[in-house]
Amino acid sequence: MMGRLPSLLPEQNRLLFQTDPGTPGGTLLRRYWQPVSVVSELPLDGDPKPIKVMGEDLVLFRDGRQRIGLIGRYCPHRGVDLSYARVEERGLRCLYHGWLLGADGRCLDQPAQPPGTSYANEVKHAGYPCREAAGVIFAYMGGGEPPPFPRYxxxxxxxxxxxxxxxxxxxxxxxxxxxxxxxxxxxxxxxxxxxxxxxxxxxxxxxxxxxxxxxxxxxxxxxxxxxxxxxxxxxxxxxxxxxxxxxxxxxxxxxxxxxxxxxxxxxxxxxxxxxxxxxxxxxxxxxxxxxxxxxxxxxxxxxxxxxxxxxxxxxxxxxxxxxxxxxxxxxxxxxxxxxxxxxxxxxxxxxxxxxxxxxxxxxxxxxxxxxxxxxxxxxxxxxxxxxxxxxxxxxxxxxxxxxxxxxxxxxxxxxxxxxxxxxxxxxxxxxxxxxxxxxxxxxx
Ligand code: FES
Ligand SMILES: [Fe+2]
Structure with missing residues (x-):
């Protein structure tokens, strides 16, 4: 009876252990709902939490309406840490120049810009849909339409x-x-x-x-x-x-x-x-x-x-x-x-x-x-x-x-x-x- 099974080739090994953005293994994991925290860590009216998932620095928070948001940790304007931001009804307001980022990562307000500009619509910032189940917060980080939530x-x-x-x-x-x-x-x-x-x-x-x-x-x-x-x-x-x-x-x-x-x-x-x-x-x-x-x-x-x-x-x-x-x-x-x-x-x-x-x-x-x-x-x-x-x-x-x-x-x-x-x-x-x-x- 054969006692030995095949090991990985070096490139296969890397495909499996690397999960940063853009890696094939990371792309696989991102195409499924993944746990990113536990509900007890994000109580109602709780503080925003900096977290890292698959090499991405993110901030997990509840907005003033208690909706859960998971967005890029660093402000898309000039990069300060949004886990320190003010929590408002519609999202997080950056302490530096007041940009408001919604739970889906969209920029909703830029008070330091001249009135009437539509620049906010062009701002790109990571924002991932979240779901609560079994006391765990799940996020879908794969882009596009999320797959159905697992039915376990x-x-x-x-x-x-x-x-x-x-x-x-x-x-x-x-x-x-x-x-x-x-x-x-x-x-x-x-x-x-x-x-x-x-x-x-x-x-x-x-x-x-x-x-x-x-x-x-x-x-x-x-x-x-x-x-x-x-x-x-x-x-x-x-x-x-x-x-x-x-x-x-x-x-x-x-x-x-x-x-x-x-x-x-x-x-x-x-x-x-x-x-x-x-x-x-x-x-x-x-x-x-x-x-x-x-x-x-x-x-x-x-x-x-x-x-x-x-x-x-x-x-x-x-x-x-x-x-x-x-x-x-x-x-x-x-x-x-x-x-x-x-x-x-x-x-x-x-x-x-x-x-x-x-x-x-x-x-x-x-x-x-x-x-x-x-x-x-x-x-x-x-x-x-x-x-x-x-x-x-x-x-x-x-x-x-x-x-x-x-x-x-x-x-x-x-x-x-x-x-x-x-x-x-x-x-x-x-x-x-x-x-x-x-x-x-x-x-x-
Ligand atoms: S760095 Fe956040 S608004 Fe300027
Ligand atoms: Fe074990």
């Missing part, structure tokens, strides 16, 4: 069933995207050794959404570090299935998806999932947005925020980070694989931030367990090609109006169960749950 059920769910967090990492987004398509790493860097799980003061680790088992996710991952990985393309991306040995006569099967152009789903909630967006700030830093849906239970948002504050600084950076070497404690390595504590996003930071130069990704020597990474790169390169040829980029959802119930699962089954049936079973159970909820609404 988490973006349309009741707020109590949704929880959002985001992590800041000093690394290119592509490291994180690759990592979330890499099923075997979970059996190494994130592992607590089983004996210490059994005897540890923290008690058993959580089940992380695995159905049909009494064992923790950690125990399952530790049982088999070499999952079989199957991939199949769907119109909006890639379906990935991993199969691990489990208890005698059993198999542990997970199903998740890559969704164009920078999303990976994670089956970590029994009846729900995490939608993970990997959004470049520039080529050397990114945000990962984790948007969680639990269809069965409500989140305690206050407790969620407290837990987040335990592990993160207010600016979104993790408290364990490269500046403190992730607080690695080698005396803990008989207990934890990495000696970096128990919180996987801390380990992840090390994986993305303390890695070789971006150009060196073309030197990777990939194994069969990396098949989902390789398949996703092919899809992304194909989508970049399509745009360069003037064709439409692939869709970001299944087009099923009005909502796509995203499928993600993590289940222990009889070892003879066909993995394909896990997908069809999940589709059927989601469909019947949706029908039940329609019938109960009609009856009430």
């Amino acid at each position: 059920d988490v973006l349309a769910a009741q707020p109590e069933h949704v929880a959002v967090s985001r992590n800041y990492y000093e690394s290119n987004y592509i490291h994180d995207l690759d990592h979330n398509l890499d099923p075997s790493h979970v059996s190494f860097i994130h592992i607590q050794f089983i004996d210490s799980e059994r005897s540890g003061t923290e008690g058993p680790r959580p089940k992380m959404g695995i159905t049909n088992t009494e064992l923790s996710a950690n125990t399952h991952y530790a049982m088999d570090g070499a999952p079989t990985v199957h991939v199949e393309t769907v119109p909006y991306g890639l379906r990935v299935t991993t199969i691990r040995r489990a208890q005698p006569g059993k198999a542990f099967i997970r199903g998740f998806e890559f969704i164009y152009p920078n999303i990976v789903t994670a089956p970590v909630i029994e009846n729900g999932y995490t939608l993970q967006y990997h959004v470049p700030i520039d080529d050397h830093s990114h945000w990962r947005y984790d948007i969680n849906l639990d269809r069965d239970h409500s989140y305690d948002h206050a407790a969620w925020a407290r837990r987040w504050a335990d592990t993160h600084h207010a600016n979104g950076a993790l408290k364990r980070n490269r500046s403190n070497r992730y607080r690695q404690d080698r005396t803990q390595m008989d207990r934890w694989y990495a000696g970096m504590g128990s919180f996987p996003p801390d380990h992840d930071g090390y994986l993305f931030e303390e890695t070789w130069a971006l150009e060196a990704r073309a030197d990777e020597q990939l194994g069969v367990q990396d098949i989902a990474i390789v398949a996703t790169r092919e899809l992304m390169l194909g989508a970049i090609n399509a745009i360069q040829d003037g064709r439409a980029p692939p869709p970001a959802d299944d087009g099923a109006a009005p909502i796509q119930q995203v499928i993600a699962f993590s289940i222990v089954v009889d070892e003879h169960t066909a993995w394909q049936s896990c997908w069809t079973d999940r589709v059927h159970s989601l469909k019947s749950a949706a029908q039940d909820s329609v019938s109960s609404r009609l009856e009430s």
Whole structure:
């Protein structure tokens, strides 16, 4: 059996990791709605916020009518920072000479110009449409008519069933995207050794959404570090299935998806999932947005925020980070694989931030367990090609109006169960749950 998979050519590598304006990879990402902030960072009547997305310096704000605007950070007249500007009913008024920029980036007033000139209409300034969903602010930065807003059920769910967090990492987004398509790493860097799980003061680790088992996710991952990985393309991306040995006569099967152009789903909630967006700030830093849906239970948002504050600084950076070497404690390595504590996003930071130069990704020597990474790169390169040829980029959802119930699962089954049936079973159970909820609404 072949153990090695193809790596990227240097030019393909650059196509994927460069996302500044005008780059092919950046153009791909801009053709889809992308998270640019969280609603909690931009409350009603809140201050304008300078942000950077894919190498573009922008200011995110609410105008006096509370409409969200995302426009170029520097005034188109002579370039001062508009995050200091006055907030008015119709937009931001620059402190230097009073130009007024609307939420769509149009120049609406130039009080220092002689009256009667139409120069304002000629002013060009970046302005991107925004939408709020699931506590996240999304923007479309691709120019022209935006595509339909994605129909994932988490973006349309009741707020109590949704929880959002985001992590800041000093690394290119592509490291994180690759990592979330890499099923075997979970059996190494994130592992607590089983004996210490059994005897540890923290008690058993959580089940992380695995159905049909009494064992923790950690125990399952530790049982088999070499999952079989199957991939199949769907119109909006890639379906990935991993199969691990489990208890005698059993198999542990997970199903998740890559969704164009920078999303990976994670089956970590029994009846729900995490939608993970990997959004470049520039080529050397990114945000990962984790948007969680639990269809069965409500989140305690206050407790969620407290837990987040335990592990993160207010600016979104993790408290364990490269500046403190992730607080690695080698005396803990008989207990934890990495000696970096128990919180996987801390380990992840090390994986993305303390890695070789971006150009060196073309030197990777990939194994069969990396098949989902390789398949996703092919899809992304194909989508970049399509745009360069003037064709439409692939869709970001299944087009099923009005909502796509995203499928993600993590289940222990009889070892003879066909993995394909896990997908069809999940589709059927989601469909019947949706029908039940329609019938109960009609009856009430
Ligand atoms: S620099 Fe903004 S109005 Fe002149
Ligand atoms: Fe990880």
